[in-house]
Each structure stands twice: as structure tokens, then as C-alpha cells.
Amino acid sequence: MASGRPFPLNAWYPAAWGHEIERALAARTICGHDIVLYRRADGAVAALEDACWHRLLPLSMGRLVGDQVVCGYHGLVFNSAGRCTHMPAQKTINPSACVRSYPVVERHRLIWVWPGDPALADPAAMPDFHWNDGETWKGEGGTFYSLKCDYRLVVDNLMDLTHETYVHAGSIGDDAILDTPFEVTHTDRAATMTRWMIDIDPPPFWARQLGRPGHVDRWQIVTFEAPAVVVGDVGVALTGSGAPEGDRSQGVNGAFLAALAPETETSCHYFWNFVRTFRTDDEQLTRDLQRAHVNDGKGVYDQDHVVLEAQQRAIDRNPRSPFYNLNIDAGALWARRLIDAMLAREQRSAGAPQAAE
Template structure:
């Protein structure tokens, strides 16, 4: 029986965010994705490139070399590679070995992220990129960050799929007893799992009180929602907000409220590290850039609290290799997320199509 707690597996046939759009320039950026060292860069025309970060010749990471225009020059013996991975120069010979190339990975820029497909390139379909449109939709404003967390990516998904932890980890900002005590519904399909929690007629926590007051000048009771949607293998978009209590938000009228999306996609780097990309987008005060900065800083602070918890959890897991998690009612969303991801991994292993 495979360990539930120590299951660090990930599918390869999936799009993984590897960088924010602003991180990618016409210079070499090394990133480890799914245990593979990649070197990323942007071509002069703006197209992203992802190559295996190991020279065909002597395996030196190409990221230790340099970029000349769109051509990567190895920092050891000067072999050159074009953006499709083909070698275009070898020292001291007039021809180029026809086998010489490094693997190039399908790569797409969308929703302000750079996405790479690590599995069978013939299956890389742009339509499979998880919907994170709130990150570059003019109806929404926001920004975010990438943090490298020293834990398996599944622990971050677990964390996001159950927001009960807000009460205890983030008590001074977004967490209060109402979150820990409100009932919730869990639904799933082949590719997604959704956890819906409504907290009606409650006093908002400090963070939401401030946001609502800015827009609607209201300090009283609210209806608060958290709708967490997981999309396999590692994207969690959370629809969050509050509206003036009794104005119809649970029935669909959110006009008397403020709405945000916490966008998260957590890319496996190694088995015990992940690249956690997050953003917070809001649909109010769209032109208020100080609000964007404030929210980004606020969420960054909240996530640094999670980071601390998650790294300590990973350490504890490693120190107790024979132990398995207990699961509670609150873990239903996380359990569905894990099961859906496990299915993806198992299907790949059955057809071995990931081996490439």
C-alpha cells in the first residue's frame, strides 16, 4: 500500500506554471520543475522558451552559459543551441553532429504565467491550461508573487482546500471562529473538487471589514463566502468575499458586496519543494493601485504564515516516515483533490505515456 501522507507523486501530462510573465526576460532563468532542471528565457520577439538545462555534450547546466539573441551558448565549450533545442554550433569542426540537441518543452504564456508541459509533447493542448483569467481580466485588478516553499506541492493544495485553518493560522486578518464553525458542502467531478462555505449574518473579520467599508461604507453584519475550486493537479482558485447581510449574496446578488479571487497554482519543483504562484484579484476599486499593493502585501503576509506551517509539517512528515495522517470531516475537499490527482498519475503510469 502506498503511503497517503508521503505520496509525493505528480502527473507529467499537465501544464505547470513555471514563472510570472515579468520574471521572464531575454536572459537565462533556471527552474526545476517536476524534478527536471529547465532553463527558461524569452526570445527577442517575446515568445517563451523552455529547454532542458543540461548541455548535450557534457551535461553542464546551460543556465551557466549565456544568451546571444535567441541562441543559448554553453558556458563550458561554447556549443550553441537554438530555441527549439537544436545544436547550431560545435567548436573545432565544420559540421554539427546530427544527434545534437537538448529537449525543448512546450511552453505558453497565459493569464500572466508561463506554463510548461513536462510530459508527452504530442498531448500538450493549450485548452488544458487551468482557467486563471481573473489574473489578466480588465474587470479585475490585482497582483501576486511566487514563493518557493520547502514542502511537497500536495501539502499546499491540502492547505487551500480547507480554510478552517484560517481561524488558527490567520486569526488577526481573515480567520475567526465563524470559519471554523460554519458548515460547508463538497462537490467533485472528473477534474475538479469544490468546497463551498457560506457564513451568514456574521461580524466580518478585520480584513474584510476594511475592504467592504471602503466600497459600501458598511461596518455591520455580513454574509461571507468562500468557494474553493480545485482543478487537477495543482490549481486552486478561491472565490471569496463579503456582502451586507441579507442583501441576497447567497442567492446570487453580490452587488452589495466586495469580491476577490485568491488564485493559486502550485508547481512541483522537487519532491519536497514547490513553486507556489499566487495572486489576489478584486472586482472593486479597480483603479486604486495602492489597494493592489496593500492586498498583495497583506496576502503575502498571510501566506508567509502558511509557509511556516507547511515547512514544519513537511519536516514532521519526514521525521515520522511510518506515520499516516488522520483525516477529518474538514478534509473532504483535500481528499478529493488528492484522489483526482492520484487518478491522473495512475492513468499515466498504466499507459506509461508520462515516461517521456
């Protein structure tokens, strides 16, 4: 790792679903930065440092009046750019009275913030997460807020789906995953793990979605985009119908979506969705698929959740124990390399803020 901090700051991170941010104050910690979010009257989202300039009370404990935040302690008022516009019992406002305002963009149904140098915040650098737009691909997901693990453990988990056989036996797990080789490719921003399982019995989850008997070709094409987005193109199609060659018409195609935001070095927010291109008007199926992932401890992601937090607890107890790498870790290793490259670039670039360290 190129720095003591495991996450770059000069990046867009998801802070909330768009529907969660209304005309009210919402607190989030992103990369160690305490941020208060709210929606302005014009519909744009503001993101301010969640600490009053005066005595550091979290502004999220105050109230929103118009587009301004009134501190809940002594009533200082800050506008959506973070500038103080009112001080109690004095006419002149100290010109240095302001809180930091963070670049924020609403895209792909999520609110993204940039905790690093605002001058470098380029909306064009936003990770591609269009599967979440709700147009071609349909689904409803959720969030694990404050999942108690380093966000990179989630990346590891999603980039190596051999864990399905053990963690998700009975739903998407399948011994074929273990027997089938995969390949990993990468660019300077992304790493992709591709596995095709040809002529297999579909695992129970996919057999139900396909609704037809017979052997299938199953694919898992999982792409990580640095620093914290993973998209898994997954599905099955009847064997011999040409899916590996590009014709998926005799199959069912889904995508698992993960946009992660480090909260601290050992906790993260995990925005997830599972979207699909089959039976897109079937609201009941949307709800069923959502429950298949998170359902009071019984969903697929609930199972991952237990493993990830237990893994972090073990790491905390044994901080010097190394990780050993197997062939199955190739995708995760590339992901971590790309994160490390971002960290190294950030360290080299003059004036990169280090506030969260």
C-alpha cells in the same frame, strides 16, 4: 497514491511570471526537470533542458546570443528547438547533438511548461486561471520559489480554510468558519468546497474592505483544478442583501489564486495572487492587499509558509506516520483523489515518460 512520484508529468505547470522572462536565461526546476527559459526576439518563450549535451553544464550558466544559447563551458550552441547548431573546432555537427525542448505557453500572465510527453501537450488542457489576466479582476501577487513542502500540502491548506481561525487569527480568521457546515462537489477534473456563513460579524480584514457597519454573509467557494491550481472566490456582503441568492452588489468580492508547480517531491513553486472586483483603480489598495499576504514574515501567506514547511519537516522525520482525516479535509481529499486519478491514467498510458522518478 498511484505512483512513487506525487505529481503527474503530463500537465501544464507555471514556471514563471511572464514579466520575469526576458532576453536572458532563467533556470527553473519543474517536476524534477531542470529547465532553462528565455524569450526569443519574436516574443515567444523557449524552454530547454538545462543541461548541455556535451558535459551537462547547465545551459543557464551560458549566454543568450540572438535566439540561441551558447554553453558556458566549451561553446556548443543550441537553437530554441534544442538542436545544436555549432560545435567548436569541428565542421560537422553530430546529428544527435540536441537537448530536450519543452512545450511552453504564455497565458494568464504566467509561463506554463509541460514536463511530460510533448505529443500530449494540448494548450486546451490548460487550467482556467483567467482571474489572473488583470482585466476584470485586479491585483498583484508574487511567488514563493522553492517553498520547502510537497505541493499537495499547499493544496490541502487552501482547500480547508478552517486553518484561518488558528493560523490567521486577527485578520481573516473567525470562529464562524468552524461552526458553519460546508459542501464539497466534484467533477472528473475539479473539486469545489463551498461554505456560506450567514449573518455574522465580519472578521477584521473583511470589515475594512466593506467599510460599512453591520452583519454580513460571508462566502468561501474554493475550487481545485487538477493537478495544481486552486481558486478561492471569497467575500462578504451585508446580510439580507441577497448574496447567497446571487446578488453580490452590496458586498466586496475577492479571489485568491494559487498556481503550483512541484519542484521536487518535497518542494514547490507557489505562484499566488489576490484579486478583487472592488476599488479596482485603487493602486494603494492593490499594494496594501499584496502586503497583507506577503510582508517580511508578517503577511497571511507568510504565516502559511511557516506552517507548511514545518509540516514537511515533520513528515520527513516521520515518513511512515499516516495522516488522519477529519470532515474538514473533504475538499483536500477530493483534490488528492483527482491527482491520484491523473497519476493512474499516466501510468496506464503507454510510453508515458518517467524521467523524473
